[in-house]
């Protein structure tokens with residue numbers, strides 16, 4: 409796989425030689441609020457990656473996880489988080505119907521409220537649609553500049569993030585006021601395996617006092633509905649294997665071959681923007697700069713040219729296999745295994761030879 413160009417840039421927000429050295433503030437007490445998403449009584453895997461990122465900020469970091477919404481599934485997710493993750497110091501639960509849906513206005517207000525009471529040095533969330541929606545608004549309310557898409561944490565104020573669609577990496581020193589707010593790329597922060605003997609007592613669960621929080625925080629946006637594919641397939645952002653189809657599939661009907669292959673491999677389905685724009689599959693399957701960022705063990709791309717915006721979303725995959733009839737397609741520059749062939753011939757052969765999954 410092609411090596412990334414390293415670009416070291418220093419973001420010196422409001423920092424001059426007359427100000428105190430950032431090193432002095434590294435010694436201060438570090439406490440982090442992780443804004444988490446939950447679904448069906450469990451914390452989403454990307455929020456657990458945000459927890460792992462919080463653990464990387466500094467040793468002895470006191471980490472709180474914030475969960476909000478209403479109903480039994482919220483409390484199930486809170487107990488699950490509290491009992492299964494030794495990194496956590498406490499779980500905060502904001503139980504109100506106002507926070508049932510991920511609307512930025514009430515959520516950002518909640519983050520401001522919790523920050524005012526907790527005085528956290530850092531706030532972290534995953535760079536998911538949820539995090540990208542909420543964190544910038546919360547940062548504006550708290551009058552700080554967020555650092556987005558972090559892929560490496562080298563210290564409490566030192567971060568690395570990709571720029572130029574992933575073609576360069578930028579090192580950032582945060583010198584702004586507290587809290588330092590981050591969105592992290594979940595694929596860069598795997599959750600460490602928790603051995604049975606390292607498990608500690610469950611973290612305490614506290615209710616956030618919402619007496620000053622009311623319908624007033626509802627802004628101009630309104631929740632309409634959630635449309636999502638009801639499928640048994642693994643989540644695209646966390647799957648170990650991803651099978652992606654591009655414009656080379658030529659139709660929605662043909663794209664079903666990709667879905668069949670994914671089923672046989674227990675893989676998630678991805679698509680290029682060209683395939684999404686052509687209506688072969690819904691937008692939630694798009695991988696790339698303006699889609700999902702994935703880094704599975706195995707990424708198989710059928711009929712994908714390898715445009716820079718697509719590579720930005722999958723170039724960190726461990727093994728990349730590309731099937732394209734054009735030997736000069738740019739995807740072959742990042743592929744570990746390349747097959748110059750007609751994709752339909754290859755898929756049909758794979759479908760024939762691979763056993764059904766039970």
Ligand SMILES: Cc1cc2nc3c(=O)[nH]c(=O)nc-3n(C[C@H](O)[C@H](O)[C@H](O)COP(=O)(O)OP(=O)(O)OC[C@H]3O[C@@H](n4cnc5c(N)ncnc54)[C@H](O)[C@@H]3O)c2cc1C
Nearest residue numbers: 654655656680681682696697698699711713717718733751
């Ligand atoms: C601001 C911006 C953001 C963007 N964000 C994204 C993004 O997030 N994700 C993304 O994917 N794109 C994104 N794009 C679009 C991107 O530039 C490309 O247009 C897109 O990735 C191309 O998709 P594709 O590879 O499916 O199609 P094409 O580039 O048309 O490639 C199709 C490939 O299929 C091959 N092929 C055709 N028939 C066969 C066959 N029978 N067998 C084998 N191979 C075959 C062809 O040789 C070709 O290489 C973005 C663009 C812009 C400007």
